[in-house]
Amino acid sequence: MDISRELLSRLPERALMKWRALEQEREEVWVLGRDIAERFPRISQRLRQLEVQLADRRQNPQRASSTSAAELNVIERNFAAEQAHPLMMRTGRTASTTPRTSEAEIKALEDEVAALTEERQRIDERQQLYNAKRQSIGTLQASIGAWLSALPAAIMIDEHDAKPRDKLRDVTSDLIEQRRRRVRELHADIRRIDAAPYPSGVVKDQVRQRIETLAARGEPGFDAVIEYIDREIDWPMQTIRLLRERDVHIPDALGLVALLLKDQLIALAENRIDAIADDSQALTDAARGEQFKTLFADLLEAERNEEAAVSAATFQVIRRTDADPRAVLGLASSLPGPKRDGLVHARLALGGL
Structure with missing residues (x-):
């Protein structure tokens, strides 16, 4: 390359x-x-x-x-x-x-x-x-x-500033596999944290805000009618963008329904959230970010250990193609890590951006 x-x-x-x-x-x-x-x-x-x-x-x-x-x-x-x-x-x-x-x-x-x-x-x-x-x-x-x-x-x-490692001796394929197994375990832990749900209270707050925003969007306007009695009510409109045609403007029926039934919609949402939420596995953004930080630090250290074994091997080893460049080249941990494909909460994965 x-x-x-x-x-x-x-x-x-x-x-x-x-x-x-x-x-x-x-x-x-x-x-x-x-x-x-x-x-x-x-x-x-x-x-x-x-x-x-x-x-x-x-x-x-x-x-x-x-x-x-x-x-x-x-x-x-x-x-x-x-x-x-x-x-x-x-x-x-x-x-x-x-x-x-x-x-x-x-x-x-x-x-x-x-x-x-x-x-x-x-x-x-x-x-x-x-x-x-x-x-x-x-x-x-x-x-x-x-x-x-x-x-x-x-x-x-910058280079990794840790104390230089003693060169491994008598590296075996089992040792390399053992260190790669640790890397795989940490990848699995990261995916588990990424997939963890949010606490039901946090979700309820978000849903409530969205319904209220939708209801505000459906508020009709009466200013024109007040000033000019023959004017029409300013009903909320919604724009639909078409690929090869002009934009289409239609009444915002969903916003109007949210305005009329806001309390009922919020109650419905909260009941459904309570029925399906699992707060025992839930994580807030703050907690998720802290666990990501710890796991990515552990992952980089595990990959440095793997690279030390691969480099010291006296037999042919097929390299792992998604290895962290910082581990392979011996670079500082403070550098941004490689892109972590597939993580929904990548913005919180402080060590993997």
Whole structure:
């Protein structure tokens, strides 16, 4: 992922080194994947030849053990034809007086086929791993680039000022998974807080204000009638905006109903709210904001722990593409975090804006 020099120039030295390390890691994985891609067809071709040769040995035990390349090509063509037409009689072959193919030779061919099959499977799995890792690094870099681009120009991008961590030793996949599990748990807690309802009292106040606003909107005007007795009552109107037509103005019937039945509507709303509200799980904006603040601080620390383990691993690790850029690059916690998609109350998620 290429980002502008202007953006890179805003990064502190250690963060810039980490960015370049990601680029080098991606390039190394690309080289490994390219080498694997070159080996795979050669192994597949050799395996196909051995399978044809083995099938011929089993069906023609009189054939001599040595087979020339030209004969092998003929065998392969005949084998392919027989696979397509199992009942077709093969012609042009005469019984040979050479010794029968030994069981040991067939066993050796079977062993070689099995070994090559296993090796091809290992190479295929390795290639998938390299491709996945390269793609994950590229996606992560794109995410970091988008985050950097969204930062206001006036913000200073500082390094994380915490005490440097001791480099982990003997990192295992279980350790990385354990730290990622903690990240997932915190994400789940954040979604739970985001989905928590509001207290019924707060909701009643909001609904009451909205009904009163609607009722005020439906108030008819009598000023013109007072001044000029022949004038019409100034009934409240509502404007409907159409895509390709002129705006349409119609009487605001809902506002008028709210004006006439305001008390009844408020009572109805409060009764329904009481029936469905669950104040045991409810949170005000203030409480929600405080919990968000704590959870996002814990999440960033958990992601820093995850990044420390990933960086210290001596084996291939597929990176998490939505990792916090501050954790990956070692940047200050005071910087705005990445955009948190899907949060209804994102404005309250102080650590995630």
